[in-house]
Amino acid sequence: SAVISQKPSRDICQRGTSLTIQCQVDSQVTMMFWYRQQPGQSLTLIATANQGSEATYESGFVIDKFPISRPNLTFSTLTVSNMSPEDSSIYLCSVRGGPGSSYGYTFGSGTRLTVV
């Protein structure tokens, strides 16, 4: 399965600032997703990162707050903009490979964000 490098692993940020999270995959993948996991909760999909076009956002998530880039098949970024304490969460990148790869979905190690 694909190996994902997600950075940073954790950060403490001031409210009102922005943080960009990077997700680098060691092979080309068809699908990349960004999830949020709030303390004690399950995973909620933020958006599907589309290569070369705008991301597809889930209900309750908007591009102005969570801009996403995916310039190629191995890399994506998620920015958490104008942060508030409610954005404190773990953010996870997930990928699904193409034909011949594992059918399952692999997750990055996550970014633990604390907004103060």
Added chain:
Amino acid sequence: QKEVEQNSGPLSVPEGAIASLNCTYSDRGSQSFFWYRQYSGKSPELIMFIYSNGDKEDGRFTAQLNKASQYVSLLIRDSQPSDSATYLCAVNMGDTGTASKLTFGTGTRLQVTL
């Protein structure tokens, strides 16, 4: 109604016993079903996936799918203390595009006691 439902637990089983984890889903169009294990402070790791009715076995793990009842389960045989974790059920609607996104249940916390 939640799309994917799991009992939050904790489910407590003695070491060596069979742990049975259950998941129901609301959308009959759901195509593939995944079980993930998540240790505290770690990211989810895939245990098994299943997309056909019936059982699928992998080592100590067996996934069972009943599409008519919209029910998927995970059995863990010979439970070990290292199996203590949260188990997440996830489903998708297809193989391509946004249909391939996963929708997760809330997870069941499993405790294997000595």
